Amino acid sequence: xxxxxxxxxxxxxxxxxxxxxxxxxxxxxxxxxxxxxxxxxxxxxxxxxxxxxxxxxxxxxxxxxxxxxxxxxxxxxxxxxxxxxxxxxxxxxxxxxxxxxxxxxxxxxxxxxxxxxxxxxxxxxxxxxxxxxxxxxxxxxxxxxxxxxxxxxxxxxxxxxxxxxxxxxxxxxxxxxxxxxxxxxxxxxxxxxxxxxxxxxxxxxxxxxxxxxxxxxxxxxxxxxxxxxxxxxxxxxxxxxxxxxxxxxxxxxxxxxxxxxxxxxxxxxxxxxxxxxxxxxxxxxxxxxxxxxxxxxxxxxxxxxxxxxxxxxxxxxxxx
Amino acid sequence: xxxxxxxxxxxxxxxxxxxxxxxxxxxxxxxxxxxxxxxxxxxxxxxxxxxxxxxxxxxxxxxxxxxxxxxxxxxxxxxxxxxxxxxxxxxxxxxxxxxxxxxxxxxxxxxxxxxxxxxxxxxxxxxxxxxxxxxxxxxxxxxxxxxxxxxxxxxxxxxxxxxxxxxxxxxxxxxxxxxxxxxxxxxxxxxxxxxxxxxxxxxxxxxxxxxxxxxxxxxxxxxxxxxxxxxxxxxxxxxxxxxxxxxxxxxxxxxxxxxxxxxxxxxxxxxxxxxxxxxxxxxxxxxxxxxxxxxxxxxxxxxxxxxxxxxxxxxxxxxxxxxxxxxxxxxxxxxxxxxxxxxx
Numbered sequence: 001x002x003x004x005x006x007x008x009x010x011x012x013x014x015x016x017x018x019x020x021x022x023x024x025x026x027x028x029x030x031x032x033x034x035x036x037x038x039x040x041x042x043x044x045x046x047x048x049x050x051x052x053x054x055x056x057x058x059x060x061x062x063x064x065x066x067x068x069x070x071x072x073x074x075x076x077x078x079x080x081x082x083x084x085x086x087x088x089x090x091x092x093x094x095x096x097x098x099x100x101x102x103x104x105x106x107x108x109x110x111x112x113x114x115x116x117x118x119x120x121x122x123x124x125x126x127x128x129x130x131x132x133x134x135x136x137x138x139x140x141x142x143x144x145x146x147x148x149x150x151x152x153x154x155x156x157x158x159x160x161x162x163x164x165x166x167x168x169x170x171x172x173x174x175x176x177x178x179x180x181x182x183x184x185x186x187x188x189x190x191x192x193x194x195x196x197x198x199x200x201x202x203x204x205x206x207x208x209x210x211x212x213x214x215x216x217x218x219x220x221x222x223x224x225x226x227x228x229x230x231x232x233x234x235x236x237x238x239x240x241x242x243x244x245x246x247x248x249x250x251x252x253x254x255x256x257x258x259x260x261x262x263x264x265x266x267x268x269x270x271x272x273x274x275x276x277x278x279x280x281x282x283x284x285x286x287x288x289x290x291x292x293x294x295x296x297x298x299x300x301x302x303x304x305x306x307x308x309x310x311x312x313x314x315x316x317x318x319x320x
Numbered sequence: 321x322x323x324x325x326x327x328x329x330x331x332x333x334x335x336x337x338x339x340x341x342x343x344x345x346x347x348x349x350x351x352x353x354x355x356x357x358x359x360x361x362x363x364x365x366x367x368x369x370x371x372x373x374x375x376x377x378x379x380x381x382x383x384x385x386x387x388x389x390x391x392x393x394x395x396x397x398x399x400x401x402x403x404x405x406x407x408x409x410x411x412x413x414x415x416x417x418x419x420x421x422x423x424x425x426x427x428x429x430x431x432x433x434x435x436x437x438x439x440x441x442x443x444x445x446x447x448x449x450x451x452x453x454x455x456x457x458x459x460x461x462x463x464x465x466x467x468x469x470x471x472x473x474x475x476x477x478x479x480x481x482x483x484x485x486x487x488x489x490x491x492x493x494x495x496x497x498x499x500x501x502x503x504x505x506x507x508x509x510x511x512x513x514x515x516x517x518x519x520x521x522x523x524x525x526x527x528x529x530x531x532x533x534x535x536x537x538x539x540x541x542x543x544x545x546x547x548x549x550x551x552x553x554x555x556x557x558x559x560x561x562x563x564x565x566x567x568x569x570x571x572x573x574x575x576x577x578x579x580x581x582x583x584x585x586x587x588x589x590x591x592x593x594x595x596x597x598x599x600x601x602x603x604x605x606x607x608x609x610x611x612x613x614x615x616x617x618x619x620x621x622x623x624x625x626x627x628x629x630x631x632x633x634x635x636x637x638x639x640x641x642x643x644x645x646x647x648x649x650x651x652x653x654x655x656x657x658x659x660x661x662x663x664x
Contacts, residue, residue, distance in 0.1 A: 023465060049465075054496055056489035059454040063493060066458020069438045072465055089486070093446050094455065096651070101430050104438045105653035136651035160653035188657055235659040 002180060005172035007146045008038050008111070010180060011153035012075060016046045019073060022157060024050040025060060026077030026111075035079050036113060036172060057087035064108045065095050073157055074108050081112035081166065082126040095162040096137030105160040109153070114166040115206055115256055116288075116304055121295035127205075127257035127288075132164040133234040134261075139163045139187070140234040144208035146177035148231055151184035159187070168206040175209075190237035192244070196226035199250035199317055201310070202241050202267050204230040207254045213307035218314060225314065233263050241267060242275045249280035250317050256304050259287035281320035286313045337545070338612050344386055344406075344544050345603045346621055348378035351402035352600055353625035354411055357633060358418055362579050367418050369431045374399030376574030377506050379599035380539070382406050383547035384474055384504050387555040393459050393473035395443040395452035398433045399506065399573070400476050409435075409442055411632040421639040428642030443475075450477060450486030453503065457490055460499040472558045474502040480511020482528065483519055491564065495532045500558040502565045504551070506541060508573035509595065513585040526568040534564040541571030542597040545606065572596045 002010070015022045024039055030052040033040035043050040053060045057078065064074040078084045084091065091110065098106040116125040133140045139161050143149045149167060156163035185191060193208055194215050201211045208229045215225035226244050230236060245251050251271055253264035264285035271283055288304045355373045362371040374381055377399040385406025388394055394407045401414065416424025417435040426435050426444065436444030445452050456473040463471060481487055482505060494501045507525055509516055522528065529536030535557060539550040547569065554565040572595040576583040590596055607613050652658045 054489070054493055056454075056493055058451075058486050059457065059489035059493040062451060062454025062486070062490065063458030063461055066455040066460070067462035067465070068458075069443075069455070070459045070462030070466065072462045086485075089448050089451060090454065093448055094451060097446070098438075099653045100651045101426060101434070102436065102438050102444055107653075139652070139654070139657055159657070161657070188659075235657050238659075 001176045001178065002146060003173055004146045004149045004167070004175040005036060005038060007150035007177070007180060008153055008167055009040055009042070011150045012039060013042060013045065015073075015075065015154060015157045016042065016049060019157070021071060021073040022049070022075060023067075023072060024075045024077065025053050025064065027053055027055055027079045029053075029077050034077060036169070038077065038111070038113075057083055058090055061087035061090035061108075061110065062094065064110075065090060065098065065106055068106045068108050069098075069104060075157060076108060076110045078110060078112050080124050081114040081128045082123045084110065084112055084128060091132065091138070091162065091164070092135045096135045099161065100137055106162050107157075107160045109156040109163045109165055111153075111165045111167060113169050115168040115170055116293050116300055117170050118297040118300055119295060120169075120293065120300070122292035125293035125300075127166070127255070129164070129166045129233050130257055130262035133263070137161065138234065139232065140166065141187070141232045142166045142204040143231065144168075144171070144193075144205050144229045146175055147181040148185075150180050152187065152231065155184060155187050166205060170206045171209075185231065187232055188235040188237060190231055190240040191229045192226065192240070193229040194225065194227040196224035197248055198223045198225060199252060199314060200226045200228060200241070200244040200248045201252050201254055201314070202228045202230065202244075203254040204233055204263070205256065207256050207305060210305060210307045211254055211310055214310040214314065217307065217311055223314075223318060236266065236270075238270050238274065241271060242278065245271055245275055246278045249278065250320075251279065251283040252310070252313055252317050253283070253285040254305050254310055255285075255287050257288060258290055259285070260290065262287065281317060284313055284317050286310060338610070340386070340548055341545055341603070342607065342612055344379070344382045344548055345607060347382040347385065347402045347406040348544065348600050348603060349621055350405055350411075350625045350628065351378050351382070353622060354414070354629040354632075355401050357629045358415070359579050361418070361633070368420065371418070371579040372398040372433050372577070373575045373579065374401050376572055376599060377508060377541065378402040379544040379547045379603060380504065380506055380541040380569045380571065381476070383544065383551040384476065384502075386548065387551040388472060388474055391441065391471050393441040393443065393456055393471065395445060395456050395473070395475035396433075397445060397476040397478065399508075403476070404442070407442060408440070411628055412635065413437075415629070415632040415636045416639070419636050420641055421636050422642050423639050448486070449481035450484035450490060453477070453486055453490030454493060457494045457497070457499055457501055460494075460501055461497060470559060472500045472502060472555050474504060474555065476504045476506060478511055479505065479507040479509070479516050479519055479525065480514065481505075482525055491532050491534065491566070494564040495534050498563040500561075500563075502551075502554050502558050502567060504567045505569065507568055507570050509590060510573060510586060512577045512581075515587075524568070526566060529566040532564070532566075534566055535562060537565065537567045539567060539569045540594070541569030542594065542599045542602055544599060544603040570595055571599070574598060
């Protein structure tokens with residue numbers, strides 16, 4: 001069995017082995033192996049190519065951009081997605097604009113350990129995907145499975161653009177697979193995680209699993225719920241979403257991030273503008289509450305959507 | 321074949337000093353003359369957006385560009401026309417970018433001082449001050465990974481940028497990695513309108529080098545000879561394993577922040593101090609005093625500078641402007657992953 005976290009480690013090992021242009025840079029990623037051990041043992045296996053960085057997110061990202069101009073393929077670990085705000089300027093103004101301004105590609109992969117875990121609190125729990133997806137010039141990946149964590153990270157390194165790789169911390173240890181994949185779904189293609197005919201849940205990352213659990217529960221009541229795993233939110237596979245809504249007539253978009261202007265809003269906007277006639281009921285969405293992410297499990301468990309709250313929303317949608 | 325020298329008694333070193341000084345002067349003069357033309361085009365409504373001039377900073381800038389060589393990296397800031405030219409940027413690249421020519425390096429997608437050719441070592445600055453410093457460090461880091469030795473990266477900042485997080489993070493990272501990086505700070509006394517007294521309280525910006533464990537150099541930014549000496553020394557130190565070098569030049573910006581700014585906030589008393597000297601006039605006086613050239617030669621050089629910029633402007637005027645209908649509106653290098661902007 002291999003975990004989601006081990007898949008990320010293995011993908012980085014393969015990238016280092018296959019491509020001399022790849023190096024890893026971030027806080028504590030060297031001999032220590034990273035705060036979550038995503039780079040465990042890599043500094044020893046690839047001497048000089050897995051480097052500890054000072055606590056300087058701006059300079060870490062900025063230096064990766066320079067190295068990419070020089071032909072390297074850096075993988076950057078932000079210790080927590082939340083800390084990427086310190087490097088935000090380099091990501092959205094430098095990395096995201098470089099190719100458009102100069103025709104010189106900027107192939108950097110920025111790994112963001114994302115999302116909530118019990119006890120994480122306001123500054124170790126954030127979901128930043130919508131923020132980065134807002135900016136032109138970035139690709140934003142949100143893998144929900146062990147297989148995708150592995151193959152999409154390899155794809156991220158190969159892509160000639162900056163990739164924001166949102167890996168979910170809650171899935172690090174919870175998710176296991178038999179083996180690493182040998183084939184990959186193309187980037188930008190969503191996956192039907194569960195087929196159904198009564199309603200469509202469109203989601204990504206850890207919420208795929210809450211949604212699947214919800215679909216399982218509703219199946220005992222006779223409902224067949226389709227669950228779409230977006231895999232990447234930029235590009236966003238509108239075609240697969242519309243095709244599903246065409247089958248089910250009902251849409252619920254679920255995201256762990258905050259509601260305002262986020263991924264679920266984008267999905268509803270696209271379906272409402274491009275597939276209004278496909279809808280049998282007003283589309284719905286479910287997000288975290290519009291407050292910072294709380295520390296205590298009692299609060300955190302209610303702050304974000306869960307299988308239970310998704311089921312409640314779905315029942316409302318199905319009765320509409 | 322060795323050419324005969326006009327003054328055989330002059331040592332080779334002195335002769336180098338003269339040749340270098342005259343070359344520096346000519347870059348300064350070309351920068352001054354070409355920027356005056358850019359300013360007049362701006363006043364005539366031929367340039368959209370801002371115009372940012374380097375008047376008063378040409379000596380420092382030219383010395384920076386000259387001390388670097390082919391294969392090095394330079395991330396200029398907004399007052400580096402002289403350094404850009406000395407580093408190898410053509411006048412056409414500058415004029416085309418200011419006037420939005422589709423044939424320029426930025427193709428109308430970015431303008432004025434935001435121009436460069438990254439693969440030729442000239443980086444196009446973003447507006448966020450200090451942000452180019454880590455990028456230069458990264459290029460040098462990338463070269464280390466690739467086994468490329470002996471090249472230097474330099475970037476320019478102003479006194480205001482020393483207050484940014486990027487300055488701190490970038491210089492510290494460069495120091496940790498012992499990179500061959502030269503950071504040139506033009507202390508021109510004002511960050512836009514803010515005087516240095518509202519920017520920092522240390523006695524001397526060069527003192528900051530101690531905190532980062534890097535070498536520091538002070539220089540009179542109005543003195544071309546001093547700038548050349550210090551910049552060549554700093555670049556050489558970086559090239560030969562001395563790690564990052566912080567150069568702090570004292571001078572006064574002799575124009576507004578941009579051409580929209582009359583700089584009425586500048587303390588008039590400052591203009592009468594040595595800081596307020598015009599480096600181009602100071603250099604000219606030295607050339608005449610040393611007998612390195614006569615005023616007729618200086619005039620001929622100036623006319624040549626006018627001819628060059630007029631030619632670049634005339635060429636650019638005939639060139640196509642960006643066209644929204646043929647613009648591809650795709651921000652990604654991986655075109656197949658672009659969404660929304662491409663035909664379905």
